[in-house]
Amino acid sequence: MTRTVLVTGGAGYIGSHVTLSLLEAGYAVVVLDNLSTGRRELVHGDATFYEGSTGDRDLVLKILRDHQIEAVLHFAASTVVPESLADPMGYYANNTVNSRNMMACCAEAGVDRFVFSSTAAVYGEPEELPVTEAASLRPISPYGHSKLMTEQMLTDLSRASSLKHVILRYFNVAGADPEGRTGQSTPNATHLIKVACEAACGKRENLTVFGDDYDTPDGTCIRDYIHVTDLAEAHLAALRYLENNGESTILNCGYNRGFSIREVIQSVEKNTGRDLPVVNGPRRDGDIVSIYAENSKILETLGWKPQHDDLDHIVKTAYAWETRSAD
Numbered sequence: 629m630t631r632t633v634l635v636t637g638g639a640g641y642i643g644s645h646v647t648l649s650l651l652e653a654g655y656a657v658v659v660l661d662n663l664s665t666g667r668r669e670l671v672h673g674d675a676t677f678y679e680g681s682t683g684d685r686d687l688v689l690k691i692l693r694d695h696q697i698e699a700v701l702h703f704a705a706s707t708v709v710p711e712s713l714a715d716p717m718g719y720y721a722n723n724t725v726n727s728r729n730m731m732a733c734c735a736e737a738g739v740d741r742f743v744f745s746s747t748a749a750v751y752g753e754p755e756e757l758p759v760t761e762a763a764s765l766r767p768i769s770p771y772g773h774s775k776l777m778t779e780q781m782l783t784d785l786s787r788a789s790s791l792k793h794v795i796l797r798y799f800n801v802a803g804a805d806p807e808g809r810t811g812q813s814t815p816n817a818t819h820l821i822k823v824a825c826e827a828a829c830g831k832r833e834n835l836t837v838f839g840d841d842y843d844t845p846d847g848t849c850i851r852d853y854i855h856v857t858d859l860a861e862a863h864l865a866a867l868r869y870l871e872n873n874g875e876s877t878i879l880n881c882g883y884n885r886g887f888s889i890r891e892v893i894q895s896v897e898k899n900t901g902r903d904l905p906v907v908n909g910p911r912r913d914g915d916i917v918s919i920y921a922e923n924s925k926i927l928e929t930l931g932w933k934p935q936h937d938d939l940d941h942i943v944k945t946a947y948a949w950e951t952r953s954a955d
């Protein structure tokens with residue numbers, strides 16, 4: 629029997645990749661997206677699409693019941709760290725309050741598998757690297773807090789009900805489907821690799837490095853860039869884990885290593901053959917200096933086997949998408 633899953637945020641960057649993987653694996657997919665940053669054309673033709681909000685209780689309950697949804701993969705969110713500093717109430721409304729609605733609807737409709745898109749931002753500045761799931765949780769942005777509050781609600785609900793969850797803490801997601809079927813088309817994107825690829829193909833005048841006086845080897849911030857296709861496979865593995873009665877758990881999604889902004893720029897220049905117009909700017913508020921994932925827990929728990937752990941490959945697939953998409 630075909631299993632049907634609900635993907636919130638399925639018109640977005642990561643949700644559209646996971647939808648592809650789910651369809652390929654034989655799931656039926658329903659997408660709920662309000663198109664605030666997502667694109668209608670990124671919703672796969674074989675998925676059923678609802679334009680609407682995760683905060684709309686009646687709509688969410690109707691979808692869960694009409695489609696006999698077995699699991700929810702909850703991507704829909706506001707995702708930009710600096711934007712969250714300027715608009716904290718908006719971030720708590722969309723990321724925390726609307727996520728509460730999704731969980732409450734699942735409890736009411738008897739949907740008891742929930743995969744949640746959390747973030748490395750819940751750790752704040754780590755005391756030790758690589759960072760494990762057991763590290764202190766001290767977010768430094770409203771975005772990180774809004775996600776941590778959702779993690780807490782989910783943990784409490786799972787204790788009090790039959791719901792089981794996998795919380796995936798993504799590190800910096802980048803790249804695009806190697807077959808070019810989907811990619812990142814977020815308007816006014818702020819993500820480093822996306823912005824660098826836009827600059828490389830002349831869609832932006834330059835790339836500003838936000839701070840080069842940090843206490844790191846080359847003075848710029850360090851992140852763990854994970855290929856979006858590997859992340860999509862982690863979601864499939866998480867779903868299967870819950871189907872096999874796995875216990876609720878929290879897992880880092882990253883590669884155990886970090887790259888500085890300068891290293892990313894070098895990779896973009898090498899793989900695009902373009903000199904990037906780079907400008908040195910001031911530090912950006914809310915930035916963590918250095919963070920990368922300890923990933924042994926996800927490898928052991930889900931049997932996840934990353935296939936795309938290579939910065940040059942990540943950059944090449946991101947650039948290939950950038951040069952074929954008009955936006």
Ligand SMILES: NC(=O)c1ccc[n+]([C@@H]2O[C@H](COP(=O)([O-])OP(=O)(O)OC[C@H]3O[C@@H](n4cnc5c(N)ncnc54)[C@H](O)[C@@H]3O)[C@@H](O)[C@H]2O)c1
Pocket residue numbers: 636637638639640641642643660661662663664665666667680681682683702703704705706707722726745746747748797798799800801802814
């Ligand atoms: N991109 C990253 O590096 C990264 C890292 C860590 C965590 N995440 C998390 O992954 C998830 C997906 O991020 P993304 O990079 O694909 O961003 P995205 O902006 O491309 O996708 C988010 C999608 O959610 C939709 N959406 C937002 N609010 C909604 C609402 N109330 N109702 C219905 N739809 C709504 C948007 O229209 C969009 O399609 C988010 O939860 C984000 O916090 C992303």
Ligand SMILES: O=c1ccn([C@@H]2O[C@H](COP(=O)(O)OP(=O)(O)O[C@H]3O[C@H](CO)[C@@H](O)[C@H](O)[C@H]3O)[C@@H](O)[C@H]2O)c(=O)[nH]1
Pocket residue numbers: 707708709746747748749798799800801818819820821823835836837838839849850851889912915
């Ligand atoms: O034009 C740019 C864009 C970014 N950066 C820097 O590059 C690093 C990475 O920034 P960015 O790509 O914006 O990612 P983060 O702020 O680390 O946040 C991303 O990664 C988090 C997980 O680590 C997710 O939760 C967020 O949703 C996602 O936006 C930071 O030091 C930025 O200051 C620049 O110097 N110039």
